[in-house]
Amino acid sequence: MTNIPGVAIIGAGMAGISCARTLVQAGVSVQLVDKGRGIGGRMATRRVTLDGCDLTFDHGAQYLRPTRDDFAQVLHHAGARGWESDTALVGMPGMSRLARNLAGELPISQQVEINAITQDGGLWHLAGPAGQLQARRVVLTIPAPQALALLGRAHPLAAALADVRMAPCLTLMAAFPPDSPRPFSHRLAPDHPLAWIAQDSSKPGRSAAAVTWVAQAAPEFSATHLERTAEEIETIMRPLLCDVIGAKGEGALYARAHRWRYAQTSQPLGQPFLCDADGALYVGGDWCLGAQAQDAWQSGQAIAQDILARQNAV
Ligand SMILES: Cc1cc2nc3c(=O)[nH]c(=O)nc-3n(C[C@H](O)[C@H](O)[C@H](O)COP(=O)(O)OP(=O)(O)OC[C@H]3O[C@@H](n4cnc5c(N)ncnc54)[C@H](O)[C@@H]3O)c2cc1C
Structure with missing residues (x-):
């Protein structure tokens, strides 16, 4: 790459996209990189084609409930639609589309994993x-444990990163024929092994x-089951789901598990x-402020504002 960007952002989830949008709007040159095949990180949608039909599963963030006006406006402009109520917003045909719409034309290199960053002569080398x-x-907008692994335990920011806690989440995606039971649109049951369906x-x-x-899963x-294979997790979770929704496990058209290590x-x-x-060097993401996409967005905004303030002060 011949042109050295002003800011390299590692992680094209909601925090990275939020940061990049504001910097680009202010005229700062930015390059985003993400190890994933898609954009949006945990704003994720799995696409599956079954008998010629395209199905989607939001296997990460389920819906967004913005409490800040600026975030609500941004989501509406990106095509978010109400699900069950006007306050629970989703993307169409999946949550990852919202992230893609928010990213727009931002320069993003996908399937690029960064596993070493060093600083030398006023430049960062990724x-x-x-x-x-x-x-x-450099802006790292990745889960805190991954930022800690990248920076190393001797880094001055390591102690603060190590204090952050992120819980895993096992997710099951399953499809059944159109005439199968639909007892509810969603169910929150914190004491059940499948806490959200x-x-x-x-x-x-x-x-x-x-x-x-x-x-x-809760x-x-x-x-407890994090280190099992995806097949084992699917085998454990599928009967639990069928029991709750009243479906026959063998009647599933599709069933897959996904493991979120830092959910x-x-x-x-x-x-x-x-x-x-x-x-x-900045490090941010949802984990700075909370557990939701809005927290990620806010963290990205705060980083961009800080960078712009420092640039203007020079
Ligand atoms: C199962 C689940 C359910 C959820 N439900 C909701 C919900 O209903 N509502 C809600 O608001 N929020 C929900 N969340 C949380 C929400 O998804 C997150 O708060 C938000 O998406 C986090 O955004 P982020 O940018 O901070 O991080 P991420 O989305 O994790 O983005 C980080 C990105 O960095 C990339 N990356 C990591 N390491 C590297 C590396 N070394 N090199 C290159 N790229 C790297 C990853 O590929 C990823 O794309 C849920 C999350 C999960 C997992």
Whole structure:
């Protein structure tokens, strides 16, 4: 890459996108990189084609309930639609579309994992299996434990990162024929192993070719079974789901499990971001402020504002 971007952002989830949008609007050159195949991180949608029909499963964030006007406005502009109420917003045909719409034309290199960052002569060098990138500033918008692994335990920000706690979540995606039971559109039962179950096909803009469900296991259940294979997790979770919704397990058209190792913050940092002494390295994400996409968005905004304030002060 010949042009060195002003800011390299590692992580194209809601925090990275939020930060990049504000910087680009202010004229700062930005390069986002993400190890994933899609954009949006935990704002994730799995697409499956069954007998020629496209099905979608929101296997990460289920819906967004913005409490801040600026975030609500941004979501409406990105095409968010109400699910069951005007306050629970979803993307169509899936949550990842919202992230993609929010990212717009931002420069994002996908499937680029960064596993080493070093600073030398006023420049950051980011390296990974896909190659190298240089930038004047670096923003990490990745889960706190992954930021800690990247920076190392000797880094001055390590102690603060180590205090953050993020819980895992095992998720089951399952599809049943259109005439199968639909006892509810969603169910929150914190004491059940499947603490959250959503009838994904009841969200607006989804295919009517199947009844699709997303079940998310409670934190304790998820931690207990975290190291099992995806097949084992599916085998354990599928009967639990069928029992709750009154469906026959063998009648499932599709069933897959997904493992989120760092799903939701259980102990946040308590401030919108971390930054080194000279404002050259920032670390942010939902875990700074809470466990929701709005927290990620706010963290990204705060980082961008801080970078712009420092630039204007020079
Ligand atoms: C199962 C589940 C259910 C949820 N339900 C809701 C909900 O209903 N409502 C709600 O508001 N929120 C919900 N959340 C939380 C919400 O998804 C997150 O708060 C938000 O998406 C986090 O955004 P982020 O940008 O901070 O991090 P992420 O979305 O995690 O983005 C980080 C990105 O960094 C990339 N990355 C990581 N390491 C590297 C690396 N070394 N190199 C390159 N790229 C890297 C990842 O691929 C990822 O795309 C849920 C989350 C999960 C997992």
